[in-house]
Amino acid sequence: MILACCQNGEMLPLPPTVILCTLNAKYIHASLGLRYLLANMGRHGGGDLRARTVLREFTIARPVQEVVDALLAELGEPVDGVPQIIGFGVYIWNVVPSTEVVRRLKQARPTLKIVLGGPEVSYEWEDQEIVRLADHLITGWGDVSFPKLCRALRYGPQPLMKVIPGEQAALEEIDLPYGEFSVDDLAHRLLYVEASRGCPFKCEFCLSSLDKTAWAFEPARFLAALETLYLRGARNFKFVDRTFNLKIDSSLTILQFFLDRLTPDLFLHFEVIPDHLPERLKEMIARFPPGVLQFEVGIQTFNPEVQQAISRRQENAKTCENLAWLVNHSHAHLHTDLIFGLPGETLSSFSDGFDRLYALRPHEIQLGVLKRLRGTPIARHSAAYGMSYDTEPPYTVQQTAAVDALTVQRFTRLARYWDLLANSGRFKASLAVLLDGPSPFTAFLAFSDWLWQTSSQTSRLTPEKLVDHLFDYLTTVIGHEKESIRLTLLADYQASGARANPTCLQGLLKDREKPMPRAARTLLERQARHLADHSITLNFEQNP
Numbered sequence: 001m002i003l004a005c006c007q008n009g010e011m012l013p014l015p016p017t018v019i020l021c022t023l024n025a026k027y028i029h030a031s032l033g034l035r036y037l038l039a040n041m042g043r044h045g046g047g048d049l050r051a052r053t054v055l056r057e058f059t060i061a062r063p064v065q066e067v068v069d070a071l072l073a074e075l076g077e078p079v080d081g082v083p084q085i086i087g088f089g090v091y092i093w094n095v096v097p098s099t100e101v102v103r104r105l106k107q108a109r110p111t112l113k114i115v116l117g118g119p120e121v122s123y124e125w126e127d128q129e130i131v132r133l134a135d136h137l138i139t140g141w142g143d144v145s146f147p148k149l150c151r152a153l154r155y156g157p158q159p160l161m162k163v164i165p166g167e168q169a170a171l172e173e174i175d176l177p178y179g180e181f182s183v184d185d186l187a188h189r190l191l192y193v194e195a196s197r198g199c200p201f202k203c204e205f206c207l208s209s210l211d212k213t214a215w216a217f218e219p220a221r222f223l224a225a226l227e228t229l230y231l232r233g234a235r236n237f238k239f240v241d242r243t244f245n246l247k248i249d250s251s252l253t254i255l256q257f258f259l260d261r262l263t264p265d266l267f268l269h270f271e272v273i274p275d276h277l278p279e280r281l282k283e284m285i286a287r288f289p290p291g292v293l294q295f296e297v298g299i300q301t302f303n304p305e306v307q308q309a310i311s312r313r314q315e316n317a318k319t320c321e322n323l324a325w326l327v328n329h330s331h332a333h334l335h336t337d338l339i340f341g342l343p344g345e346t347l348s349s350f351s352d353g354f355d356r357l358y359a360l361r362p363h364e365i366q367l368g369v370l371k372r373l374r375g376t377p378i379a380r381h382s383a384a385y386g387m388s389y390d391t392e393p394p395y396t397v398q399q400t401a402a403v404d405a406l407t408v409q410r411f412t413r414l415a416r417y418w419d420l421l422a423n424s425g426r427f428k429a430s431l432a433v434l435l436d437g438p439s440p441f442t443a444f445l446a447f448s449d450w451l452w453q454t455s456s457q458t459s460r461l462t463p464e465k466l467v468d469h470l471f472d473y474l475t476t477v478i479g480h481e482k483e484s485i486r487l488t489l490l491a492d493y494q495a496s497g498a499r500a501n502p503t504c505l506q507g508l509l510k511d512r513e514k515p516m517p518r519a520a521r522t523l524l525e526r527q528a529r530h531l532a533d534h535s536i537t538l539n540f541e542q543n544p
Contacts, residue, residue: 015076015084017052018150022089022118023060023067023097030185031057032192032240033089033118033142035177040143041150043175049150055180060094067097068104075112083113083153087146090118090130092373092394099130106133113153117142117166119207120393123375125163140166143174171197171217178225186234193229195222195254199242202311203300204377205339205370208242209311216250223257235265244270248281255284262292271296274319277326285330293332297323297362300339302353309343309385310378323360334362340411341370341397343378343385347407354441364423367415369408370397414448416458421470426463426496429488430470433480447473467493467502 018041020034034055042050056074058067075084086105090098102114114134122139125131136159138145144167152159181191196216199208226237237258245251258268274297285293301307302316326332336357340350357365372378372389381387386401399405421427421434435443450473455461461469467489474480490508501509 014052015074016054017082017154018049018054018085018087019071019074020053020055020087020089021057021071022091023058023062023094023101025060025093027059028189030181030189030191031055031089032177032194034087035180036143036174037087037146038180039175039177041147043144043147043173049147049154053150060097064097064100064104067101068108071101071105072108075109078109078111084109084111085113085115085150085153087115087117087142087150088134090116090121092120092371095120095128095130095393099133102130102133115146115149117146120374122166123207125374131163135162137163138166139163141168142166144169171215172221176217176221176225178229181229181232181234183232186229186232190238191229191234191236192238192240193226194240195219195244195250196241196246200246201243201313202377204310204312204380205300205342205373206242207373207376209377210375214241214243214246216247219250219253223253226257230261235263236267238269239271242271243273245272245276245281248278251281252284255288258292259284259287262289266292267294268292269294269296271298274299274322275315277322282325282329285326285332288331290331291333293330295326295332295334297334297336299336299353299357301342301345301350302356303342303345303349306342306344306349309381320356320360323357323362327361333364335364335366336362337366337368339368339370340415341400341403341408343381343387343400344402345400346402347411351439351441351445355439358435358440365418366423367411367418369412369415371395372397410445410449413452413458414445417448417451418444420461420466426498427466427470427492428495430474430485430492433474433485433488434470450477462500463493463496463498464500464502468504471502471504 020037022031022034024031034057038050038053038055041053054074056071058070071086075086078084088098088102102116105112106114113136115136115138116130116134117138121128121131121137125137125139131137136149138149145164148167149159149164178193185191194217196214198211198214199206200211200213202209229237244254258266270293272295299314299319300312304316306312307314323334323336326334338350338354338357354365354367370378372387372395374395378387382389386399388398388400390396390398397408399408403411422431434447437443451469452458454469454472455465471482471485471489474485475482486504486508489502490505493502493505494509
């Protein structure tokens with residue numbers, strides 16, 4: 001409830017006219033898109049609707065009926081002649097439960113106006129059930145078009161079109177959303193920010209390939225917004241720009257802003273182009289202390305033929321040179337991405353690419369499986385490369401002419417195990433033993449096959465179970481000496497801060513009252529937070 005009126009001397013709450021709603025993957029995700037809409041409700045024809053608009057976020061784990069009941073309760077009883085509007089942000093990870101929420105809302109209150117927006121419904125929407133159920137759909141940018149639509153629904157004239165192409169306004173005409181982050185958001189949630197929109201690159205697996213270019217917000221205006229957030233206590237900034245280091249002058253300005261405000265708890269996440277790291281940017285990066293910078297580096301594939309097929313421009317030698325510099329001469333935490341199942345990519349060529357990347361020793365290698373996002377040009381390769389995709393979200397590739405369905409399933413298990421063992425940061429010394437040999441990928445694939453055959457599990461594998469499985473594999477299958485492996489696993493287990501008793505370490509865990517070192521604990525917590533966030537959101541988007 002947002003306003004009050006006076007009746008018999010009593011202040012009574014008024015229900016909102018507009019509710020902005022989405023189902024986030026996790027509570028820690030604060031929707032940047034909805035906050036843009038909320039910030040702009042007073043512009044572009046929205047007028048007084050800004051004061052009658054609220055933002056309500058749920059998670060995909062919330063029971064659908066609870067979401068429906070909460071929204072209807074907030075709206076209260078309908079009043080004749082006063083439309084009630086709910087705008088939903090629809091994404092690949094929430095379209096299924098969002099469809100059911102919309103269905104039940106329309107069943108309970110047919111007069112309710114449902115407006116959809118978001119990447120999952122902006123392309124190939126003709127056959128989508130959620131679009132059929134809704135009253136209106138805004139495709140593309142909604143900053144201007146949503147307030148205009150709400151005003152038309154409230155005051156007339158009534159819109160004639162169900163599907164409305166979003167108006168792409170100049171960035172200076174869009175109010176920034178950062179004032180819409182609440183105190184609780186700043187204290188408990190990831191803060192997404194963007195210095196620019198769009199992307200000039202044409203990688204066909206990514207929705208950003210549909211952009212003609214990148215547009216930057218006016219630097220002084222953007223930095224003023226960051227300053228306000230910083231003064232309010234924000235210390236965790238996740239930049240969603242597709243290409244943070246596209247324009248070096250802008251990158252340097254933003255990095256200098258944070259260098260001037262360094263605190264022990266400052267954390268910055270950027271997506272960077274791997275083959276574009278000029279010396280003056282390196283010099284700036286090198287000035288940051290450990291624990292502050294995290295770079296998301298999309299490699300995706302090292303195969304030149306695959307790169308050409310998907311219109312991806314990447315200078316591989318320069319990419320490797322820059323990654324090596326970042327690992328050896330900076331304190332940035334490197335999170336690198338590879339995608340399996342791209343057109344023409346074989347298991348062997350992917351293995352070569354993985355080994356090349358692993359040799360550079362980035363801190364994390366995220367292994368994703370290709371998704372055919374609605375609207376992306378990757379669809380043009382389906383016939384020529386035998387690409388077959390799941391028809392349900394997230395539209396994962398099932399097989400290609402180069403890799404059969406069983407190989408894709410095999411890789412999917414490997415990616416899950418890689419997260420548990422490598423990206424968790426819990427098994428650094430043990431992993432080095434496991435991957436020792438001419439091909440780290442081949443070595444891990446063999447372990448992955450064995451672990452699946454042994455456990456039949458890709459979930460509910462506790463750190464203790466993994467310790468015991470690693471011990472069995474390294475000693476009985478590979479043939480390493482037992483006591484040496486036991487001591488290696490013991491060191492990893494103690495460093496991770498885990499406090500149970502793996503079977504193979506019985507009798508060795510005697511001095512566990514000592515707390516885990518702060519630096520190691522912070523790194524593990526950051527990796528766990530980033531993995532949870534990335535696997536659900538960024539991985540679905542297949543960033544460049």
